[in-house]
Amino acid sequence: MTVIGERVPRADGQAKVSGEAVYGVDHEEPGMIWGALLRSPVSSGTITRLDTAPALAMPGVHAVITAADAPDAYAGWVLRDQRLFASDRVRYEGQPIAAVAAETLAQARAAAAAIVLDVEALPAVVDLEQAMTPDSPLVHPDWESYVPAAGPDFPRHGNVAAECIADPPGVDEAFARAYRVITDEFVAQRQYQAYIEPKSAVGIFRGGRYTVHTAHQFPFNVRDRVAQFLDVRPSAVRVVGHTIGGGFGAKLDAGLEPYAALLSRAAGGLPVKLVNTRTEDLLTCPSREGAITRIRSAVAADGTILARELEVIADNGACSGEMPWLAAIALHCARGVYQGGPTRVTARLVYTNTAPTGAFRGVNGTYLYHAVERHMDHIAAELTLDRRDYRLRLLFGDGEELLNGQVLHEAGILRQGFDALEALAPWADLEAGRRPYRGIGIGAAWWLTNPGPGSAVVSLREDGTAAVVTAANDNGSGAVSIGVTQIVAERLGIPPEDVFVTLPDTDIAGYDGGSQGSRTTRAVGKAALIAADEVVEKIKAVAAGLLEAAPDDLEVAEGSVRVKGAPGTRVPIAMVASTALNTVGPLQGTGSFVTPFPDFNPSCASGLLFPSFPTPTYHVHIAEVEVDPVTGTVRVLRYLVAQEVGRVISPDGTYGQVSGAVAQGIGYALHESLRIGEDGRYRERTLESYRLPLAVDIPRVEFVALEHPDPDGPYGAKGVAEGPVLLPAAVIANAVCDAIGRPLNSIPITPEEVLAAIQS
């Protein structure tokens, strides 16, 4: 009996549905008081007056802190360009300037509002192109003094926070002899992660150490960031994880945690809780970056891509977070999944006086694939080629060598993806079903599984159940509550409901690279499998004595240890665990795992901080849409996904992630508007104006899982959850343009643009 690939209820499902689950935002500590932040009302300016005395005189106030009370430290995930509080200059609306701790939340907010703050506004750097001009004001006049968090410095200058450039030979020559040069420019807006649970943190300064309670995707990263801001060593910070109400990348870097920690210290060690209002959360969330993507291809008469130039200008916001590391992704996606000649790639990350951007499911890839796949349609249209045939002709195959020298040994899976969707929805039938204002779009992608390190300890309990101690976190995906749980259950031969996994705690569990990039089921599942392997070996050694058999003749299954070929000769593993207490000691195993980066050519580009894509997966999507010619609104009628997953551990978990990613992608493509005004302030500031798609806007996704088990993954698993968000904007845009016969090159596609195009 196996549980791999079976439908198993998720361990946290009942508690979440019934309301029993205690989320980070619900967490309370004895003696806890409340905090509030005073944030900058403008996006750029100089603080001319900051008087906290009125706040200190307010009822219930325990402490008020500003930059003057914080260590003189710079922090940052990749580049240390952030201060805890603005001291003289503010760089984005919502930037913390002071923090208050008081008896009640209302008192804390009232006190924060009582702080006297004068800011002399300065011109805001907002426009990405202007930010790069020599006469633009600098968001960070001191940029040269900043240092990377680790490793050597990387290419950056002025308002350019990071730069990755690949300039292989032969590009200009190919353009000179091209049959046609096809040029496009695409603009993508920001996207807010819009998780249900706003950010929160409870900080406690006790015994000379900081403890932070938070619902977070990456507790060890919080530990490191708090330590940087507060200028202590990482082990002086303990981060305790809690049930998380969604993150999608926005809870990978520290948010309120360092403020809660320092407030507690200022309040004499009382626990202090901070919770974002929805507007604070939206305004300061590291949203998906806006970007301009320019793409130019030299093509032969038959559509062969002789050479390409791709330029990306991405909005870093006012400080860097994870973003410099991600700039190189443009190199990995510049050709999409299609063969082409030499490709010049220029990716720049630009500082602006706006909220810092950061990780969001499918980092950088959503708009890059949108650009590449829209461009493929453009080339096909110019050369009157069938869009699907054209893609198939240039599609990557096994052994494809990429621009960075990485070799994709199994890229032939892409063709299986096209074939799988062809079986579900033949392209010719879709074409035949076209009528006015109805269109189809197709696109394909490859993506990585995040390689970050993970670890687990598996203990066999005396009642035959197992505990898994790990700092991995289930960000809602089911990667822990289904994935890791099922993997350990399978290996130990016990039911999944007999496997208990801890919440993360950086004092208790080993390092974990966070719930990001679809890594948890694969990396932590693998670490837990290695740990379970060790437990199984120990079980067999103890059971060998009880069964008077050689360990190699034993197998562990269905809650027992039994002699192979003689299933009647068995002993329950509960008895083995109890026996072990007094013979070899408690039965437990440990496992650690990290995926190496695939080989690449280090001289292919400058600024190659993210050098290659480990554990590739392959994706093909089709969308069918209908445009309302009166309103310009778009309805997605059908959505199809074929995706390489390695091996399905949980069918429900896999489908849920694909479906959820498509929903998020449809929101990005059609509904979610997060505009920045000329003053650097967001225009959409609540969930009333920031329009998330609803269930009624999302069709049931038709999904085909392609399974090519990964020999290094647990039971063959690869990453699942991130990849399917890459293509909805691309294929929906292609479908809308097909429907109306005109190009639309912005994300999101708005009814305004659609109607204007129809009526033009």
Add this chain to the structure above:
Amino acid sequence: MELHAVDSLDAALDVLATRGERCQVLAGGTDVMVQLARGEITPAALLHVERIEALRGIEVDGPITLGALVTHRELAKGVLGDGFRSVAESAATVGGRQTQVVGTIGGNVCNASPAADTVPALLVHDATVTLRSSAGSRTVPLSAFLVGRRATTRAPDELLTAIGMPATGEGSGDVYLKVGRRSAMEVAIVGLAMRLRFDEAGTVTEARVALASVGPRPQRATGAEAALVGGPLEPDRVDAAASAVLDGVEPVDDLRATAAYRRRVVPGLLRRAAGICAQRAGR
């Protein structure tokens, strides 16, 4: 803040007679609670009228009378019958199910939002509102009751108790069309209600068109109405109405959409609405 929870009309009018100036009437609370939370209103007292049974009635024989506490959900279910489909359709688009089951028609009218969904539908049915105070009662056309963004002619001591609409005659069809960025839970970018009445020969004898979210208050498009009346619903007639529908209207630029988009979308909506009305009228 004082809270007055009453269960009779007289008690409510008593409170309004003495405290009306600084009192906010609260029914389903779907707008009031949000406005309170945002600090947009700061009343000294709340008058909770939701438990006044006398304001819950629906009379559908002959002229329609709706108690002020009739919920959007009740209307969305079509309790008024086929002659009032625009009212049902508009009520079905107010927020989500949770707001529809508590939000009331009286509240939606008194809130006087420029984007109020039910108001254009009520306007095309020539709705009147009845206001009561301890001193007496008056009934006024809805179009005269709404005077601007969040502004009505309700006096501080008055309570809106009922909404009336004449019965629709034979050969009538009506519709409410709403434009939003997503398929539900939207604040209208534009809302358009229409009611057409045809005679046996197919001549349009009566036309009503009303728009929401294009100006400070929902309003009738009388130019379009005039263009529609007097002959069969032929393309030229509809074109003329589409050209006239924005006469005297200055669509707004706001967070939800530009004025330019509203200008583009309204004529098309009118054409679509005319077709639906004709179909529903059986013409």
